[in-house]
Amino acid sequence: MDRVGLYISLEQGLTPEQTSAFSALIQRRLSHEPTAYITGHKEFYGLDFQVARPVLIPRPETELLVEKAIELATTLLTDSCLIADVGTGCGAIAIALATNLPHATIYATDVSSAAVEIARGNCHRHGVSDRITLLQGELLAPLPEPVHLIIANLPYVRSSELVKLSPEISRFEPLLALSGGTDGLEVIEGLVSQAERNLLPGGGILLEIAHDQGQAVCELARRRLPRSKISITTDLRRLDRVVSIFPTWQLTKE
Numbered sequence: 001m002d003r004v005g006l007y008i009s010l011e012q013g014l015t016p017e018q019t020s021a022f023s024a025l026i027q028r029r030l031s032h033e034p035t036a037y038i039t040g041h042k043e044f045y046g047l048d049f050q051v052a053r054p055v056l057i058p059r060p061e062t063e064l065l066v067e068k069a070i071e072l073a074t075t076l077l078t079d080s081c082l083i084a085d086v087g088t089g090c091g092a093i094a095i096a097l098a099t100n101l102p103h104a105t106i107y108a109t110d111v112s113s114a115a116v117e118i119a120r121g122n123c124h125r126h127g128v129s130d131r132i133t134l135l136q137g138e139l140l141a142p143l144p145e146p147v148h149l150i151i152a153n154l155p156y157v158r159s160s161e162l163v164k165l166s167p168e169i170s171r172f173e174p175l176l177a178l179s180g181g182t183d184g185l186e187v188i189e190g191l192v193s194q195a196e197r198n199l200l201p202g203g204g205i206l207l208e209i210a211h212d213q214g215q216a217v218c219e220l221a222r223r224r225l226p227r228s229k230i231s232i233t234t235d236l237r238r239l240d241r242v243v244s245i246f247p248t249w250q251l252t253k254e
């Protein structure tokens, strides 16, 4: 029942069947299952996404990555824009971009075929299946052509930190979506090292990172793409959140 439905039915009691169905849902929440997996939905960038156990529940922090990509694409790539969302999960980033950038054509990849199928359902529900091509595979390997923007919220939790995650995350969200190896940067480094040959001139990479990974990601970007312009964007809490890497050509006017 949505919020309006609840208000107009405040006087209505529950049947015994509804009470027991509701108690079963409460039990799942008491066992730490996240609400989004119980309801099967999560809002991201003003859009509703279907989510299930094979995909990470989209986080509000990731909206900054979408904002940065929209800003770049609208100010600098007005005619057409090719974007790759790598590690798309439920498709949240790709679909938010397709909805807000009518001139964009998007590839969305994920190593998990179950995630790709969930993203496919969300693309269909949001009417953007014609502008998002879903591809299953490792990082940028499935891309059929170079793109202007590579955008990625890849797994970045260090192995040693996995045990410290809340049970909502560690018991329910997919390890494949969380684990970034010993230093947390293994998957990100894999992407950055493949990026140059998958970017069009003037193109760049936007990466979501953990708040304490800014310097380390900048260093690995300088190592892998030495002639790049690299910057960090902080979130509303002033924590490092997005790293932008523009190899060789400058896309920004700064």
Ligand SMILES: C[S@@+](CC[C@H](N)C(=O)[O-])C[C@H]1O[C@@H](n2cnc3c(N)ncnc32)[C@H](O)[C@@H]1O
Pocket (backbone or CB within 6 Å): 055, 056, 057, 058, 059, 062, 086, 087, 088, 089, 090, 091, 092, 093, 109, 110, 111, 112, 115, 137, 138, 139, 153, 154, 155, 156, 176, 177, 178, 187
């Ligand atoms: C942190 S989740 C992000 C999901 C979604 N983009 C979001 O922001 O909500 C990372 C995603 O990357 C995928 N992934 C992990 N390793 C990958 C790899 N080597 N190549 C492609 N995708 C990968 C996972 O399956 C997962 O869906």
